[in-house]
Amino acid sequence: MNRRAVRAIARKDIMSITSNIQVWLPMLIVPLVFAVLFPIGASFAIRATDTSTSSDFQELLDVLEKLPQSSLDSLNGIFDSLITDQQRIAYMMFNYFMAPFFLMIPLMAASTISVDSFVGEKERGTLEGLLLSPVDMRSIFAAKALASLIPAIAISLTSFVLFAVCANVFAWPIFGRLFFPSIAWAPLILLVMPAIGLLAVLINVFISARVSTFQAGYQMSGFLVLPVIALMIGQFTGIMLLDAKVLLAIGAALIIVDYALLMAITKRLDKAQIFESQVR
Amino acid sequence: MMIQIKDVTKRYGEQRAVDALSFNVARGEILGLIGPNGAGKTTTIRMLCGVVKPDAGQVRVAGLDPQSQGDEVRSQIGVLTETAELYSNLSGIENLRFFAELYGIDDPRRPHELMEEFGLADHKEKKAGAYSTGMKKRLGLAKALLANPPILLLDEPTSGLDPAGIAMVLDEIERLNSQKGVTVVLCSHVLHQLETVCQRYVIIDRGRTVAQGTLPELAEKCPGPTIVEVDADYILDGEAYRGIPARPLPVGDIQFTVSSRNEVPKLIRQLSQDADVYSVKLKGHDLESVYFRLLEGEKDE
Numbered sequence: 026m027n028r029r030a031v032r033a034i035a036r037k038d039i040m041s042i043t044s045n046i047q048v049w050l051p052m053l054i055v056p057l058v059f060a061v062l063f064p065i066g067a068s069f070a071i072r073a074t075d076t077s078t079s080s081d082f083q084e085l086l087d088v089l090e091k092l093p094q095s096s097l098d099s100l101n102g103i104f105d106s107l108i109t110d111q112q113r114i115a116y117m118m119f120n121y122f123m124a125p126f127f128l129m130i131p132l133m134a135a136s137t138i139s140v141d142s143f144v145g146e147k148e149r150g151t152l153e154g155l156l157l158s159p160v161d162m163r164s165i166f167a168a169k170a171l172a173s174l175i176p177a178i179a180i181s182l183t184s185f186v187l188f189a190v191c192a193n194v195f196a197w198p199i200f201g202r203l204f205f206p207s208i209a210w211a212p213l214i215l216l217v218m219p220a221i222g223l224l225a226v227l228i229n230v231f232i233s234a235r236v237s238t239f240q241a242g243y244q245m246s247g248f249l250v251l252p253v254i255a256l257m258i259g260q261f262t263g264i265m266l267l268d269a270k271v272l273l274a275i276g277a278a279l280i281i282v283d284y285a286l287l288m289a290i291t292k293r294l295d296k297a298q299i300f301e302s303q304v305r
Numbered sequence: 306m307m308i309q310i311k312d313v314t315k316r317y318g319e320q321r322a323v324d325a326l327s328f329n330v331a332r333g334e335i336l337g338l339i340g341p342n343g344a345g346k347t348t349t350i351r352m353l354c355g356v357v358k359p360d361a362g363q364v365r366v367a368g369l370d371p372q373s374q375g376d377e378v379r380s381q382i383g384v385l386t387e388t389a390e391l392y393s394n395l396s397g398i399e400n401l402r403f404f405a406e407l408y409g410i411d412d413p414r415r416p417h418e419l420m421e422e423f424g425l426a427d428h429k430e431k432k433a434g435a436y437s438t439g440m441k442k443r444l445g446l447a448k449a450l451l452a453n454p455p456i457l458l459l460d461e462p463t464s465g466l467d468p469a470g471i472a473m474v475l476d477e478i479e480r481l482n483s484q485k486g487v488t489v490v491l492c493s494h495v496l497h498q499l500e501t502v503c504q505r506y507v508i509i510d511r512g513r514t515v516a517q518g519t520l521p522e523l524a525e526k527c528p529g530p531t532i533v534e535v536d537a538d539y540i541l542d543g544e545a546y547r548g549i550p551a552r553p554l555p556v557g558d559i560q561f562t563v564s565s566r567n568e569v570p571k572l573i574r575q576l577s578q579d580a581d582v583y584s585v586k587l588k589g590h591d592l593e594s595v596y597f598r599l600l601e602g603e604k605d606e
Contacts, residue, residue, distance in 0.1 A: 033406035041394055132420055154390030154448075158407040159380035295377060300356040 027164040029195040034155075034165060038172030042138060048137035052134055052180065059126045060184035062193055064119065071115050085114050115199050119192045120207040124267045125257040127213060128187075131181040131222035132249055139229035140242040143303065149241060153304045162294035164297035167232060174219075181218050185210075209269040216276030220283055225249055227286045234299050306365075307332040307456060307488040308353060313362030315348055316514075322348040324512035325362070332487040335478065337503035339496065339596060346492045347387070350458050353490075354379055380408065383449035385459045390445065393434025397425055397444050400433050401451065408452040419447035424473070434439035437580040438465035446474060450481075457481070457533065459490045463498055471498065478502050496593040501504060506592070508599055513602045524590050527598040532588035533561040533569055547575060 041047050071187045074082055107113045146152040155165065185206075206214075228249065229242070236242040260267060267275075308330035315323040330336045338346050351357040352364050355378050364371055371378045391400050401416035410416040420429045423443040428436065431445060442465045449457060459478070463471045479502055481487040492498050499506070500520065507517040516526050529581030536558050541551055549572060550562045561572060569587065576582055588594060 027408065030407050033403055037392070037395070037403055041392075044394065089394055149393070150388055151390055153356075153388075154404075155407075157354055157379060157384050157386070157390075158404065159376045159409075160407050161376050239409055297356055297358045297372065300351070301358070304356075 027160050030158075030160040030164050031171065034168035035172040035175070038138075038142070038169065038303075039176060040121075042172075042176060050136075052137055052176075055072075055132050055133060056180050056184040056185040057187075059123075059130065060187040063123070064188055064295040065195050067118055068115070068192065068199070071111050071118070071196070072198055074111075079249070080113060084108070085117075087293045109199075111199050112204075115196050116204060119196070119205050120209070121267065122260055123188070124209070124213055125253055127181065127185060127218060128221050128253045128256065129250065130184050130220050131177045132225045132253060134176035134180045135173050135222045135225040136229055136243070136249065137177060139170070139226045140233050141239060142169035142173060143162055143229045143233040143299070144236055144242050145233075145238050147237075147303045156296055156300050156304065162296050162299070163291055166234075166290070166294055169230050169233075170223075170226045173223055173230065177218055177222045177226070181222065185214055209267060209272055212269055212272040212276050213267070217272055217279060220276055220279035221253075224279060224286070225285065227264065227290060231290050231293075235302065269277070306330065306343045307367060308490065309363070310349070310353075311363045311366040313349075313352065313359045313364055315345075315352065315357065315359050321512050323352070326512060326514055327362075327511065328507045328514060328517055330488055330490060331481065331490055334505060335491060335503050337495050337499040337506040337592075338492045338509065339491055339494075339499065339506060339592075340509040340515075341600070343511075344509045346509065347460060348512075350384070350386075350490070350492065352386060353458060354382060363521070369484060371487070373520065380452070381454055381456055383452065383454035384450045385442075385445050385457075385462050386462045387464070389433050391433040391436075391441060391542040393432060393446070395433060396430050396434065397440075398429040398434055400444060401448060404448050405451055411426070414441050416447075419450060421542055422477075423447045439467060442466055442471065443474075446477075453485070455487060457487055458487055459489065460492045461494070462491065463493065463495060475502050496596055497591065500592045508596060510600055510603055520590075520592055523592075523595045523599065527595060527602055528565070529589055529594075529598055531563050531566045531569065531590060533563060533572060534558045534586040534588060535561065535573075535576060536583040536585075537576055537580045538583075539576065 071082075090126065107116055140280060187204055193203050196204065233242050256267065306329045310329070311327050313323055313326045326345065328336075332576060340346055340350065348357060352359050353366055353371060355366075355375035358372055367381055369378050392403070395403065398420060400414055401419060405416055417426075417429075420426045423446060425440060425443060425605070428440060433441065436444065436473065442462070446459075446462060449459070457478070462474050462478070466470060466474060475498060478489055478491070482489055482502075489502075491503060503520050505517070506523060508515040508523070512519045516523055519525070534554065539546075539559060541553050541559055545551055546559075546561065549568075553561050554560050563569060563572060566587065569585075573582065573585055
């Protein structure tokens with residue numbers, strides 16, 4: 026691995042993102058909505074609503090009461106310490122229902138950058154120069170993956186911190202204490218989020234080296250959100266709560282998949298094949 | 306031999322971009338690789354760099370196989386492609402610094418030296434996207450020379466340049482060759498420019514070698530009449546001079562047609578006795594004339 030070249034290519038790619046407001050600003054909008062506007066809006070909405078008369082909140086309370094036993098068990102008596110319906114709704118909303126969105130954020134951020142990694146250079150007429158350099162394909166691939174992963178992780182972590190601050194500050198009148206994040210967020214942020222970001226990056230960089238346009242690559246990468254949507258449905262319906270154990274298992278599975286994908290991809294990195302399919 | 310191409314074929318679908326092509330380039334030689342559009346020049350350059358895989362035949366660059374030892378080969382080659390392949394969002398100096406990292410160049414002064422050498426020092430902080438065509442070409446050439454490569458593959462190195470730029474590039478190629486022994490393969494459609502620097506030529510058409518050799522060797526392969534244009538104080542009477550077909554040209558010169566270049570000295574001696582002779586130009590033995598005659602002969606076959 027040519028570390029010097031990896032650093033140079035990754036630095037160049039990251040600079041091209043950060044120096045172009047038309048690229049980085051749209052990438053921040055959705056995370057900002059999830060991380061700032063939602064917790065503020067949700068906190069005010071819960072604080073302002075009489076949960077005994079609101080039909081929407083009654084529906085939420087019904088969901089909580091109908092959680093499967095396995096999900097109830099995973100809440101480990103937390104509900105027992107929550108006195109009011111507002112606290113129960115707020116706790117579930119922020120600690121559980123919002124969790125899948127923090128898998129969407131690295132997916133979205135990683136996809137935008139990683140799909141552009143090879144096909145963007147092709148469209149800008151710079152791929153030939155890069156492939157004609159004496160840098161091996163593994164190093165080029167690693168650099169492109171890093172350049173996609175680092176901003177995605179940075180955006181995700183920053184969103185998480187903003188979310189935590191906004192949730193605790195604006196929901197303080199409901200709890201009177203810090204209530205977020207729960208312990209389940211540790212494996213989510215430290216394991217699952219980077220692993221899913223890496224998965225998106227590996228798949229998208231690989232796709233990017235094979236498609237002819239950015240649009241084609243972006244369309245093909247859309248399928249990655251399906252598992253996250255499934256998790257969201259599980260969360261909202263209570264079928265499967267993303268508690269610490271479940272998240273640890275998901276994280277471990279993702280790491281295994283990432284490793285297997287990395288091994289499979291590195292075997293298929295052929296400079297001449299990529300050149301002939303992309304540059305000619 | 307620095308470069309060896311032996312019976313190399315490359316197909317794209319049904320079309321043969323290169324068809325049993327063979328030629329060699331000696332160490333320290335400047336070779337002109339010429340042919341019409343679609344002849345296979347760019348594909349050949351790419352096969353030398355190891356980024357296009359031949360379907361048959363053998364390619365060797367500095368004794369290495371560009372397919373199995375591609376990165377090693379590419380570390381010894383400076384390539385200038387037809388489009389300069391620059392990052393338009395980076396400045397000129399940032400582009401060179403970036404590629405210096407890829408080529409493992411430790412000397413931080415090298416990019417600045419090249420910017421000076423190619424007359425880009427005043428524009429080094431400007432984004433490459435704002436460069437003129439000529440400036441981009443010069444920056445692309447600077448990029449090709451970053452690692453002081455022993456081999457240069459230059460595809461249309463003078464396109465987009467003004468006369469001063471063209472002279473600078475051709476002088477630089479000659480200097481690198483004469484002082485550092487750099488082996489150069491030059492592709493260009495501007496044949497009269499190639500004549501000033503190339504020592505030998507390979508003419509290809511439809512992926513095949515039409516002819517190769519020095520200019521006199523190529524001329525011998527396609528003998529034809531020699532046209533002599535003379536600026537002389539002589540008024541032509543009729544359509545011949547001492548039995549040699551002649552006609553006046555609009556600019557005032559006289560055009561003679563002799564059967565071979567061996568007759569030229571006698572013609573000039575005789576004309577000098579009849580009039581003052583100011584200049585003599587030989588046509589039909591320049592690269593362009595030989596090139597077209599060879600291609601025509603190839604088509605007839």
